[in-house]
Amino acid sequence: MTDSPQDLHMREADDEAARRLDLARCRAATMFAALPAEVHELGEMFEADGHELALVGGPVRDAVLGRSSADLDFTTSARPEQTEAILRRWNDGGALWDMGREFGTLGAVRSGVKVEVTTYRTESYDPTSRKPEVAFGDTLVGDLSRRDFTVNAMAVRLPSLELVDPFDGLTDLARRLLRTPVAPEQSFSDDPLRMMRAARFVSQLGFAIEPATAAAAAALAERIAIVASERVRDELVKLLLGDHPRAGLVQLVDLGLADHVLPELPAMRLELDEHHRHKDVYEHSLTVLEQAIDLESPAGSGGPVESPDLVLRLAALLHDIGKPATRRFEPGGVVTFRFHETVGAKMAAKRLRALTFDKDTIKQVARLIELHLRFHGYADTGWTDSAVRRYVTDAGPLLERLHRLTRADVTTRNRRKARALAAAYDDLEARIAELAEAEEIGRIRPDLDGNEIMALLDIPPGREVGEAYRHLLELRMEHGPLGPERAEQELRAWWESRQADAG
Known part of the structure; x- marks a missing residue:
């Protein structure tokens, strides 16, 4: 009996997952063995004093993925005072910080190796608050069970380098799947920020959210409202700076989280008129974000807009948020969005303030949104040198970002129109360069001070x-x-x- 195409596809998927799992195990073993000698010595010191020590969380996940991690987070059976005594011996009386002592966390550094060690914990939550009541636990497995996802609920015992994986996080890593160690309803109810983290990991790691986990997040999305704005902001920033921000943002919208933390994003899903006289603003904005990212200078290159650039990415995502408020249906079925750039700049500033972004970021993002349509009409009417000077002066230090935002804002399927717009902007940039060389246009000042x-x-x-x-x-x-x-x-x-x- 021959297998059906569906059976063959499933078997191939299982074979690929098994291959990735074997590769992950080999990669992890190599990475763990290559930990700094100072880490192995620390494990031996805890063991000699009768305590358990294990590398845990993100560093373990990253090692399995073949990524190095600057963070070295450990968990231990030792109580904080016992940990402190060992760390002081380990770094020979050097610097030690204990700002997290009430949560059982102490840190130290030796020969450039920075470690943070936290006592096993158990936590209970007040349903009206995200802040846990912390109590020290007794087992490594118990400590791992309170973590957000199985891929972060793995540990490596030291000094033996034994991998501890009670919730099958290694398999989930191989499958690129996000799943909670305990029931997702309990996990997300206890700590609603974990729902934002799920979307963030989709962006950072390119993973998918396991269906039951996604369903629980969608059902509990409104609980994100109890989380402090600055914590939400931090997760949103990490999502935007990830390798797959579009996928993470789609998860925020599809799970209903964006309705509470960034409602302007789902609001851009305008109902199209029957003749499709305007674009899907939501999909257009996500595409502009992707195209803007493609125009960033490579990371580490020292280029003018080095990747990842938060200001450019925020401006690209939010550049059209004023359209829902300004949409008008004119005679003849024409759809207009007059002054949406001005309205959108104000809306973006208001939302970013609510998310507690810093003043400089808010100002820069709002200004880019306000200017993003300035270029339109250049190809048709031509600009005088005076107009070019004003464009550069109004953009100021944001000029390189404005170049990229304006180019990214072209999502038309009409290739001839796209080529014409690109050529027009090439011409504008050439004129800016010529004037800059002749007049130092980037530093225009009056002839008298x-x-x-x-x-x-x-x-x-x-x-x-x-x-x-x-x-x-x-x-x-x-x-x-x-x-x-x-x-x-x-x-x-x-x-x-x-x-x-x-x-």
Whole structure:
């Protein structure tokens, strides 16, 4: 009897998972053996004092994936005071930090090897709060059971290097699957932030969420509202800076989490009119995000927008959030979104403030959104040198990001139109480069500074100096460099005209 195509596909999938599992075991053994000598010695010291010590969580997961990890997190049967005594011997009385002592965590460093050691814990949660009541536990398996996902619930005992995997996290790693060690309903109810972490790991690791785990997250999504905004922000940032942010964002929306933490994102799923006269704004925004990421400079290259760039990614994701509020159906079935860039900039700033982003990030993202349509019309009307100068000056230090956002915002399937827009922007960038070389356009200033203005007009510091400065800046934008002599003439003519009007 021959196998059906479906049976063959399932068998091939199982074979591939088994191959990845064997590879993961071999890779993990190699990575664990290569741990720094200081780590092996630390394990021997805990063992000599009658305590268990195990490398745990992310470092173990990363080792299985063949990734190095800067973090070395350990868990132990020792109580904090016992851990402290061992760490002081281990690093010969060097630096030790204990800010996490109430949670059983102490840290130390020796020869550049930084470790954090936490006593086995058990936790119980108040349903109205994300903060656990911490109690010390007695077993490694009990400690692992409280972790977020099985792929993070593995440990390596030291100094024996025995892998401890009570919840089959190794298999889930091979299958690229996120599953909770305990019932997902209990896990997410205890700590709702774990639902955000699931979406974050989808972005960072390229994993999928196991169906029962996803269903529990969708059912409990509203509990994310009890989590502090800064914790939500941190998870969102990690998601956006991951390798697969689109997939992570789709999970946030599909699970209903975005309704509570970033409601503007699902709101972009506008109902298309029957003639499809406008794009799906949600899908368009996700595509723009991907295209903007593709335009980042390689990580470590020192390029102008080095990957991963949070400001660019936020601006790309949110550049059209003003469209739902500005959509209008005009006569003849035309759909418009007038001034959505201005509305969107304000909406983005409000949302980012609610998520407790820093002021600089908020300002930069809002400004990019406000400017993202400025380029449109360049190919049709052509810009004067003055308009090019204004474009550069208005963008300021955001110019390189604006270049990338504007290019990424082209998602048309019309290849001829896409090529024309790309060519037009190539031309604009070439003109910027030419003017920059001739005029130092990135540092445009009036031909006279404030001190020179005050001396020529014989006026003290005040509002009039600022007005004179802005007048000269406008002339500089319009005509390029004037030179000191002409600038003085223009300044005196402006001042005489002003005085005459005042008289």
